Amino acid sequence: MTKTDNTKSGPVRPFVHIRPRTGWQLIDFRELWEYRDLFYLLIWRNIKVRYAQSILGIGWAVVQPVFTMVVFTVVFGKLAKISSDGVPYAIFSYAALVPWTYFSTALTQASASLIGASGMISKVYFPRLIVPITPVLDKLVDFAIALLILFGLMVWFRIEPTIWALALPFFILLMILTAAGLGMWLTPLAIQYRDVKYGMGFVLQLLMFASPVVYPASLIPEQYRLLYGVNPMVGVIEGFRAALLGTRPMPWDLIAVGTITAFVIAVSGALYFRRTERIFADVV
Amino acid sequence: MFDPIIQVENLSKLYRIGLREEIHESLVSAVVSLMKRPLMNLQRLRKLSTFGENDDESEDTIWALKDVSFEVQQGEVLGIIGHNGAGKSTLLKILSRITEPTKGEAKIYGRVSSLLEVGTGFNPELTGRENIYLNGAILGMRKTEIDRRFCEIVDFAEIDRFVDTPVKRYSSGMYVRLAFAVAAHLEPEILLVDEVLAVGDAAFQQKCLGKMGDVAKEGRTVLFVSHNMSAVNTLCQSAIMLQSGQIAYHGNVADTITCYLENVHGGNRNPDHTKASSVAFPEDPAKPLQVRKVSLTNAQGQKKSCFDYQENVVVNITFDLRVPNRGYLAALLLRDVMGNVVFFSSDDDLHEPAIGGLAPGQYSYQVKLPSYLLKPGRYYFTITLNKKGRVGPPLDRRDSLPAIEITDLNTRRGIKKGFRKAAVVAPEIPWSLT
Numbered sequence: 001m002t003k004t005d006n007t008k009s010g011p012v013r014p015f016v017h018i019r020p021r022t023g024w025q026l027i028d029f030r031e032l033w034e035y036r037d038l039f040y041l042l043i044w045r046n047i048k049v050r051y052a053q054s055i056l057g058i059g060w061a062v063v064q065p066v067f068t069m070v071v072f073t074v075v076f077g078k079l080a081k082i083s084s085d086g087v088p089y090a091i092f093s094y095a096a097l098v099p100w101t102y103f104s105t106a107l108t109q110a111s112a113s114l115i116g117a118s119g120m121i122s123k124v125y126f127p128r129l130i131v132p133i134t135p136v137l138d139k140l141v142d143f144a145i146a147l148l149i150l151f152g153l154m155v156w157f158r159i160e161p162t163i164w165a166l167a168l169p170f171f172i173l174l175m176i177l178t179a180a181g182l183g184m185w186l187t188p189l190a191i192q193y194r195d196v197k198y199g200m201g202f203v204l205q206l207l208m209f210a211s212p213v214v215y216p217a218s219l220i221p222e223q224y225r226l227l228y229g230v231n232p233m234v235g236v237i238e239g240f241r242a243a244l245l246g247t248r249p250m251p252w253d254l255i256a257v258g259t260i261t262a263f264v265i266a267v268s269g270a271l272y273f274r275r276t277e278r279i280f281a282d283v284v
Numbered sequence: 285m286f287d288p289i290i291q292v293e294n295l296s297k298l299y300r301i302g303l304r305e306e307i308h309e310s311l312v313s314a315v316v317s318l319m320k321r322p323l324m325n326l327q328r329l330r331k332l333s334t335f336g337e338n339d340d341e342s343e344d345t346i347w348a349l350k351d352v353s354f355e356v357q358q359g360e361v362l363g364i365i366g367h368n369g370a371g372k373s374t375l376l377k378i379l380s381r382i383t384e385p386t387k388g389e390a391k392i393y394g395r396v397s398s399l400l401e402v403g404t405g406f407n408p409e410l411t412g413r414e415n416i417y418l419n420g421a422i423l424g425m426r427k428t429e430i431d432r433r434f435c436e437i438v439d440f441a442e443i444d445r446f447v448d449t450p451v452k453r454y455s456s457g458m459y460v461r462l463a464f465a466v467a468a469h470l471e472p473e474i475l476l477v478d479e480v481l482a483v484g485d486a487a488f489q490q491k492c493l494g495k496m497g498d499v500a501k502e503g504r505t506v507l508f509v510s511h512n513m514s515a516v517n518t519l520c521q522s523a524i525m526l527q528s529g530q531i532a533y534h535g536n537v538a539d540t541i542t543c544y545l546e547n548v549h550g551g552n553r554n555p556d557h558t559k560a561s562s563v564a565f566p567e568d569p570a571k572p573l574q575v576r577k578v579s580l581t582n583a584q585g586q587k588k589s590c591f592d593y594q595e596n597v598v599v600n601i602t603f604d605l606r607v608p609n610r611g612y613l614a615a616l617l618l619r620d621v622m623g624n625v626v627f628f629s630s631d632d633d634l635h636e637p638a639i640g641g642l643a644p645g646q647y648s649y650q651v652k653l654p655s656y657l658l659k660p661g662r663y664y665f666t667i668t669l670n671k672k673g674r675v676g677p678p679l680d681r682r683d684s685l686p687a688i689e690i691t692d693l694n695t696r697r698g699i700k701k702g703f704r705k706a707a708v709v710a711p712e713i714p715w716s717l718t
Contacts, residue, residue: 016396018381019389038421045407045418052409123400124422125381193326278384281377282299 025274026267031127039130043138061142062149065101069094076214085216085247091153095245096213096237098150099175102143103233104204109135110183111190111200118191118284128277129270132187136180143172154244164243164250171239174255178232178262184269188276192283212237218248225253232258232265287393288355289474289505290379294388297349297374297529348374350529351388356507361500363516363523363537364509365544371529372509376400376476379507394473394505397424401478403463408452412443412462415451419466433469440495441465461488468495475499478509493518513541513622518706542621542662560686561589567604573612573669573679576646577602580686583652593660593692593710599651601667603680605644611672612679613637616651618665618688624708626663632672659703659710663688 032039051057069090076082077089084092110132114121117131154161190196208214211233220228228234235251235258242250349371356362364372377383379390380398405422406415416437420430430437438444441462443454451459477496493515500506500519510516516523516537523540525533525547533543562579581587583596591597599616614637615630631637631649639647664687670678692698695712703710 014393014395016381016392017389018378018385018392020385020387035421037425037427041418041421041427045410045414048414049407049409120405120422122377122382123404124398124424126422126424281383 021278024271027129027270027274028127032129035127035130038126039134039137042130042134046134046138047141058141058145061145064105065094065097065146066149068097068101072097072214082215083219085218085241085245087159087245087247088157091150091157091159091245092216092241092247093214094150094153095241096211098143098146099171099236099240100208100211100213100233101146102139103175103179103236104208105142106136106139106179107182107186107204108200109139110179111186111196113183114187114191114280115197115284121284122281128280129184129273132183132273133180136176136183139179140176150244159245161244162242162246164239167239167250168243171236171243174232174239174259174262175236177266178236178258181262181266181269184273185265188273188280191280192276207231207233216241216247217251217254226257229254229257230261232262234258287358289358289360289393290356290507291391292355292379292388293353293390295349295352295375295378295385295390296347296387297371297378297383298345298386299348300345347529349378349385352526352529352531353388354524354531354534356505358505359503360522361506361508361520363520363540364507364526365511365513365516365523365540366526366532367547370526372526373400373478374529375526376478376507376509380476392474395424396474396476397470397472398476399423399467399470399478400476402460402467406451406459406463409450411450412438412441412447412454415462416466419463420469423467423470424472425470429471437462437465437469440468440491457488464488464492468492468499472504474505474507476507479511513545514624514706517541517622538621538661545619545621545623545664561587562600563684563686565682569606571680572605572607574604574606575601575667575669575680575682576604578667578682578685580688589686590689590691592694593658593690593698594655594694596655597653597658597688597690599649599653599665599667601649601651602646603649603669604646605639605642607644609639609642611637612639613670613672614639614649615668615670616665617668618653618663620708621662621664626658626708637672656712657709658688658690659707660690660692660698663690 051060054060056063072093073090076093077084082089113131113135114128120126121128121131186196186200210228210231212220217225217228217234217238229251235255238248238251239255241247352371352375364375366372374383376398377400378385379392380396380400382398382400403419405419407418410418413434416434417427417430421427438447441458441464443458443462446454446458451462454462496506496508496515496519506519508516508519520537522535523537524531525540525544527547532547533540535543561581562577564577565575567576568574577600579587579600580589580591581598581600582591583598585598601614603614605612613630613632615628617628618626620626629651631639638649664683665685666681666683667685668678668682669680692703697703697710
């Protein structure tokens with residue numbers, strides 16, 4: 001629908017060509033860059049509004065993973081006695097809960113974001129991609145706080161990180177890419193089919209058990225290992241554990257498979273989003 | 285010649301309206317359809333956004349806009365008028381890239397801001413200051429631009445004491461003032477506005493209108509959708525009238541408004557009617573009181589439809605009274621081309637109605653409108669015959685009546701100065717110096 005073209009003679013004027021769009025398009029990064037202020041303000045708004053009029057405020061970013069950790073430690077660590085690769089179960093599960101909590105909350109927010117922003121979508125033009133990407137980015141604040149707690153726990157349990165801790169930014173990027181890719185798939189679906197909203201919590205719960213959150217990936221039989229790694233969060237979580245807790249050598253096979261899936265999801269998600277975004281205003 | 289800043293060619297938009305639900309006659313068919321429901325729902329939801337080859341003719345689709353073409357020059361202020369559902373908002377939504385056309389194209393040279401609603405994205409938890417930034421960014425302003433205009437916005441909205449209060453604690457008046465203030469300080473080359481002036485109290489509306497006028501004077505290009513004909517007339521030079529998704533008229537603002545009002549008042553009015561000086565109506569014995577003929581004359585009884593500013597217009601109303609009078613009265617309402625009511629007058633304004641105590645028969649009223657009052661232009665009037673205190677539609681009402689045309693080729697004001705555009709009437713008022 002849109003093409004920016006500055007070839008017109010005289011002073012440079014933006015040119016917009018409006019017409020029915022056909023075919024597939026990738027992300028228009030230049031346009032996103034022009035709207036960076038909006039991006040920044042929306043992220044900041046989400047953070048501020050989320051904790052406005054609450055007593056704990058940003059403390060909620062800590063409460064959720066910490067209490068989940070306590071429950072998991074009691075249920076899976078003490079009662080079910082699930083292996084924790086030789087480290088205390090509490091920190092074993094918490095190291096997984098930090099990326100997992102980010103992933104599940106970002107995805108929930110992203111899939112609901114377009115419906116929440118329907119007022120804006122039907123009244124103003126801006127790159128629609130901003131809407132699902134905003135929650136994916138603003139949840140990073142909560143993630144950072146939870147990560148600090150993880151570092152605190154490591155000091156408490158006297159666990160030294162491995163040299164691979166330097167690779168942590170890579171795992172974080174992989175985690176963001178996965179959340180953004182799935183977010184771009186789910187938002188257009190959610191806007192058309194409200195089923196996505198109802199199914200989200202349930203599917204995320206299933207996905208959590210398909211990721212090594214409460215158990216180590218080493219429990220998975222060898223012949224299914226690579227298939228298991230198709231879920232990019234497997235590589236991310238096991239990567240976090242290997243880098244920070246040093247429980248096992250870095251599982252490069254899982255990470256490689258997961259990275260490929262994450263890229264496939266992100267690129268196809270972007271294509272799908274761009275193809276469907278033109279009807280958003282008509283179906284909200 | 286200049287290049288047009290907006291070029292619209294054959295712009296069309298097809299919408300799908302809801303499909304009729306099936307009605308089941310038996311429990312079995314209801315259960316079967318319930319089981320098929322997920323599949324049917326999927327098809328139905330998919331259909332909302334996809335269109336096939338021969339959907340044009342399908343009964344559940346509607347062309348909200350069909351083959352609309354026009355050009356807008358740099359600095360032009362174009363009004364877009366039309367009835368509800370004529371396609372005005374759809375046109376603005378396509379031009380502001382909110383939705384995509386089904387066919388056709390538009391080329392826009394310049395930075396566009398659209399104002400389809402004030403306060404888009406306002407968040408009640410955030411303070412006035414924060415909402416100014418957020419709303420400004422949503423409308424396409426850069427942060428530095430908002431920094432620069434921040435004080436102006438706060439001043440315009442008259443909220444300086446409450447800048448750091450969450451807007452959920454604002455009065456509704458403050459809320460809309462702030463919302464409009466942000467929008468009013470956009471600096472686009474092209475501004476698309478949809479009926480946003482209808483916010484706030486009368487004084488603030490006046491201020492908004494003034495601000496819109498300033499924007500227009502600064503040489504920006506504005507597309508202005510409104511139902512407020514006075515606002516359109518004041519702000520715009522030219523206008524488009526849309527009807528059922530198509531352009532019914534495109535011309536200078538006065539002609540387009542005239543076309544629109546004739547359409548509103550007359551429905552399928554024969555255009556010759558307005559040129560004629562009289563109109564007759566067939567007898568309808570069911571009505572106890574009925575207008576049979578209306579004609580326009582001057583004070584000398586000469587039939588005409590075009591009058592001089594200094595002349596009296598006499599409206600002659602011939603009516604049938606079929607039952608003995610029971611408190612009937614007659615009234616005349618005069619509107620200008622903008623739809624403003626110039627005045628309303630009825631036969632019992634000054635004394636008891638003259639038709640009181642009349643026997644059945646045919647009678648005639650001469651209503652002498654004052655001279656030296658109506659400024660040059662076209663006027664429409666409505667005549668109603670009614671019973672005093674009656675609720676509901678009047679006994680007889682006529683609005684497909686000849687238009688009154690006023691010209692002024694004699695006074696100093698008419699020849700040299702011209703009449704004030706925004707004024708409704710132009711009485712002759714003596715100024716004496718002592």
